[in-house]
Amino acid sequence: MSIKLEVPVTNKRVLEAIWQVYGMARIKQILDTHKGASFPGFALASALVDAEFAKARAEMSGEAFREVARAGHDIGKSLSVTIGSKNGDPVIEVEMPDLADAEP
Numbered sequence: 001m002s003i004k005l006e007v008p009v010t011n012k013r014v015l016e017a018i019w020q021v022y023g024m025a026r027i028k029q030i031l032d033t034h035k036g037a038s039f040p041g042f043a044l045a046s047a048l049v050d051a052e053f054a055k056a057r058a059e060m061s062g063e064a065f066r067e068v069a070r071a072g073h074d075i076g077k078s079l080s081v082t083i084g085s086k087n088g089d090p091v092i093e094v095e096m097p098d099l100a101d102a103e104p
Helices: 012-033 042-070
Strands: 002-008 080-086 089-097
Touching: 012 042, 042 080, 042 089
Parallel strands: none
Antiparallel strands: 002 089, 080 089
């Protein structure tokens, strides 16, 4: 068993990182489904977006881990850390092991 916690996102830097990733994901989705993929330079544009998207995701992950640590949770013991939403606001969902169910 595990305990699921929700950490509200209140830090402006974390919010900006999350919204940047969501925006880049939308751009990536548009490029991936665009019918003009054979145009000159399209592959380069797509590769650049992929690289920037990967950097933004890494930055967002780091910010999320720092926000969880600021909330007083031990991220070293977490089973998973994900970003979701609750009532339209971003939250960081943390899954922690239930120590009562731990093996001796």
